[in-house]
Amino acid sequence: MNDDQSRVHVDPATTRKDSVKTEVGSVFVSNYPPYSFWNSQDVEKALEAFGQPASQSPLGFYLHIPFCRKRCKFCYFKVYTGKNSSEIQSYLDGLAAEFETYARQPAVLGRPLKFIYFGGGTPSFISVKHLQWLTERLKDNFDTRTVSEFAFECEPGTLTASKLEAIREVGVSRLSLGVEHFDDRILADNGRAHTSTEIYRVWPWIKEMDFEQVNIDLIAGMVGESESSWMAAVEKAIELEPDSVTIYQLELPYNAIYSQSIRDGNPEHLVVADWETKRRWHSMAIDRFLAAGYDISSAYTLVRRNGKTQQFLYRDALWRGSDMLATGVASFGHINGVHFQNSSSWAEYLETAHAGALPVKRAYATTPQERFVREMILQMKLGYLSPSYFSDKFGVDILSHFAGQWAHLKGEGMLDFSPEKITLSRSGLLQVDQLLPLFYEEKYRNSRYT
Numbered sequence: 360m361n362d363d364q365s366r367v368h369v370d371p372a373t374t375r376k377d378s379v380k381t382e383v384g385s386v387f388v389s390n391y392p393p394y395s396f397w398n399s400q401d402v403e404k405a406l407e408a409f410g411q412p413a414s415q416s417p418l419g420f421y422l423h424i425p426f427c428r429k430r431c432k433f434c435y436f437k438v439y440t441g442k443n444s445s446e447i448q449s450y451l452d453g454l455a456a457e458f459e460t461y462a463r464q465p466a467v468l469g470r471p472l473k474f475i476y477f478g479g480g481t482p483s484f485i486s487v488k489h490l491q492w493l494t495e496r497l498k499d500n501f502d503t504r505t506v507s508e509f510a511f512e513c514e515p516g517t518l519t520a521s522k523l524e525a526i527r528e529v530g531v532s533r534l535s536l537g538v539e540h541f542d543d544r545i546l547a548d549n550g551r552a553h554t555s556t557e558i559y560r561v562w563p564w565i566k567e568m569d570f571e572q573v574n575i576d577l578i579a580g581m582v583g584e585s586e587s588s589w590m591a592a593v594e595k596a597i598e599l600e601p602d603s604v605t606i607y608q609l610e611l612p613y614n615a616i617y618s619q620s621i622r623d624g625n626p627e628h629l630v631v632a633d634w635e636t637k638r639r640w641h642s643m644a645i646d647r648f649l650a651a652g653y654d655i656s657s658a659y660t661l662v663r664r665n666g667k668t669q670q671f672l673y674r675d676a677l678w679r680g681s682d683m684l685a686t687g688v689a690s691f692g693h694i695n696g697v698h699f700q701n702s703s704s705w706a707e708y709l710e711t712a713h714a715g716a717l718p719v720k721r722a723y724a725t726t727p728q729e730r731f732v733r734e735m736i737l738q739m740k741l742g743y744l745s746p747s748y749f750s751d752k753f754g755v756d757i758l759s760h761f762a763g764q765w766a767h768l769k770g771e772g773m774l775d776f777s778p779e780k781i782t783l784s785r786s787g788l789l790q791v792d793q794l795l796p797l798f799y800e801e802k803y804r805n806s807r808y809t
């Protein structure tokens with residue numbers, strides 16, 4: 360890429376959304392260009408990308424288990440509640456068919472997997488029998504001996520001691536428990552299926568299994584939250600001594616139950632803390648975890664200093680542009696420079712997978728400029744950037760390329776920079792997702808994200 364041709368000049372004051380109130384709309388940035396620009400015309404390009412020889416980048420595997428006991432009121436994922444065992448088996452049959460189709464693609468054939476991620480939804484919702492069956496099908500089709508990380512999301516109320524044993528047995532190395540909070544009133548009000556009793560019931564079993572890394576998720580600013588209830592949750596999380604803790608600030612994505620309620624003109628029972636308050640609570644939590652022996656690993660994650668591993672390979676590989684096969688309804692992946700997403704229709708997904716075709720429904724063929732911006736904005740979430748990484752990989756001097764943005768953000772106290780490193784301040788890290796659109800190309804700014 361020619362750096363001069365693609366240099367971007369923007370007026371940050373006119374591009375950055377910095378509303379104090381928590382409005383309906385996605386703030387969290389997980390990809391670039393925004394999903395709203397992915398389209399059906401580029402599906403052909405995704406299929407062509409699968410037909411090309413394998414690239415040298417690491418290959419990961421994402422598997423979407425879209426089942427949950429209840430739909431949380433803030434959730435925006437594709438999930439189903441109330442599916443029975445035979446419906447789950449028919450979904451897993453579709454996944455197995457999709458594995459076989461993927462394994463035959465020239466871009467995938469014989470390529471070892473570096474990481475596996477079971478996300479959802481709730482992967483721990485499925486039975487031991489289903490889990491064992493599914494992982495066997497995965498191993499039938501892919502070389503998993505090279506996998507360095509096998510991550511698996513759990514909901515406390517779906518776990519038993521025997522299920523945890525099976526999860527460990529199939530090779531899971533990083534277990535992530537969706538705790539979100541310890542206050543039963545807040546959990547129930549926000550539509551969570553589990554209670555604090557379930558968290559404490561499963562925790563000793565989890566500890567006993569000796570996973571390489573156990574993460575717990577917390578959400579700052581759930582509806583009904585106060586400073587004291589939040590800090591009580593933080594203390595309880597510290598008492599559990601997880602290897603890693605991930606903290607999100609509650610947002611109101613378009614398709615969440617809460618957002619629908621607001622759009623229906625019924626927001627009076629819905630008090631969501633403003634962004635400034637959520638950042639303050641998040642920052643207080645970071646201070647407590649730092650004092651308790653944790654280090655900041657990204658804008659959202661803290662890891663225990665003496666834990667077995669500090670790495671989160673899935674995150675780091677994605678933020679460095681690795682390829683990822685995405686299996687399951689509505690899941691997102693990337694291959695040979697093309698983003699793609701599977702059909703979000705249960706029937707269409709299963710029908711296509713069983714017909715031996717890839718169930719890709721929309722895609723986006725990225726340009727070199729877009730791949731460069733994508734990696735840069737995602738890596739900003741680590742709290743620092745190394746300009747040499749981008750000059751080596753993309754031939755772009757990010758300091759001069761985005762000179763106006765760095766100067767503006769430095770003036771606002773969001774970061775500092777030197778020729779060797781760009782470092783976000785605590786304030787910048789706490790609102791990193793709101794800063795990222797500053798680096799978008801003009802046509803993507805002020806657009807809907809999803």
Ligand code: SF4
Pocket residue numbers: 426427429430431433434435436438479480481514537
């Ligand atoms: S458990 Fe997770 S995926 Fe399921 S509804 Fe709640 S937030 Fe969504």
